[in-house]
Amino acid sequence: xxxxxxxxxxxxxxxxxxxxxxxxxxxxxxxxxxxxxxxxxxxxxxxxxxxxxxxxxxxxxxxxxxxxxxxxxxxxxxxxxxxxxxxxxxxxxxxxxxxxxxxxxxxxxxxxxxxxxxxxxxxxxxxxxxxxxxxxxxxxxxxxxxxxxxxxxxxxxxxxxxxxxxxxxxxxxxxxxxxxxxxxxxxxxxxxxxxxxxxxxxxxxxxxxxxxxxxxxxxxxxxxxxxxxxxxxx
Numbered sequence: 001x002x003x004x005x006x007x008x009x010x011x012x013x014x015x016x017x018x019x020x021x022x023x024x025x026x027x028x029x030x031x032x033x034x035x036x037x038x039x040x041x042x043x044x045x046x047x048x049x050x051x052x053x054x055x056x057x058x059x060x061x062x063x064x065x066x067x068x069x070x071x072x073x074x075x076x077x078x079x080x081x082x083x084x085x086x087x088x089x090x091x092x093x094x095x096x097x098x099x100x101x102x103x104x105x106x107x108x109x110x111x112x113x114x115x116x117x118x119x120x121x122x123x124x125x126x127x128x129x130x131x132x133x134x135x136x137x138x139x140x141x142x143x144x145x146x147x148x149x150x151x152x153x154x155x156x157x158x159x160x161x162x163x164x165x166x167x168x169x170x171x172x173x174x175x176x177x178x179x180x181x182x183x184x185x186x187x188x189x190x191x192x193x194x195x196x197x198x199x200x201x202x203x204x205x206x207x208x209x210x211x212x213x214x215x216x217x218x219x220x221x222x223x224x225x226x227x228x229x230x231x232x233x234x
Contacts, residue, residue, distance in 0.1 A: 002087040004032040004107070005156075009074050010047065011039045011067060013094045018050050020096065025057040029104040032090075033059035037077045039067035072172040074149065075159060075179070082156040089159070093150035099198035106153045109194055115154045115183040117147035119201070120193040123234040129221035130177070137193045144191040145234045146180040150201050153194065158183060168226070170218040177223055185232040 006024065010017055024034060038047045044064055051062045065073060078089045090106060109116060121134040123145045137144050158164055167178050183189040228234065
């Protein structure tokens with residue numbers, strides 16, 4: 001029997017947390033626990049209130065963590081969980097709306113040594129960069145190079161590999177690209193698109209990290225080039 005943990009990061013979109021927990025409490029499959037990593041220290045009382053409200057409905061825990069590692073924080077949390085017995089991690093961003101069958105649907109698609117996401121791409125022309133060089137994957141039979149972490153499922157054993165945490169410092173805001181690179185290139189795991197209807201992801205508002213990273217000196221285009229130089233064959 002697999003131990004399954006849903007990892008939910010909160011920071012600036014904390015207003016959606018209550019709705020997310022409500023949807024998790026109504027899942028058709030309830031054999032999982034939930035861990036919230038909260039980096040919004042001004043809203044600790046709010047997070048704790050939501051956690052307390054749902055403790056009778058969910059196996060739920062919370063940690064109030066630093067945001068110094070940005071989105072890479074999810075992997076540090078996952079490492080602790082894997083060390084304590086978690087086999088499968090489901091990552092959910094704080095702007096994701098999921099149907100009541102989400103966890104059940106994910107588990108039907110689970111395979112050891114795999115990383116799967118509702119948002120997957122193939123780099124058809126990587127020389128053009130991350131955004132211009134990719135094609136959206138909408139078939140389980142298509143090759144996948146990149147999976148978005150915002151609604152994804154991964155074999156937690158990857159977080160027990162010490163070398164996984166050797167990410168270049170400038171890449172910590174681009175944790176999704178690093179996980180795809182490591183699972184595909186370093187481990188030769190299966191990367192695959194998850195076809196689960198009814199999931200909606202925001203990520204287009206002003207506080208979304210992926211929007212700010214586009215305009216920074218070290219962005220996804222540059223990190224992709226760096227990973228190709230490391231030998232990623234895409």
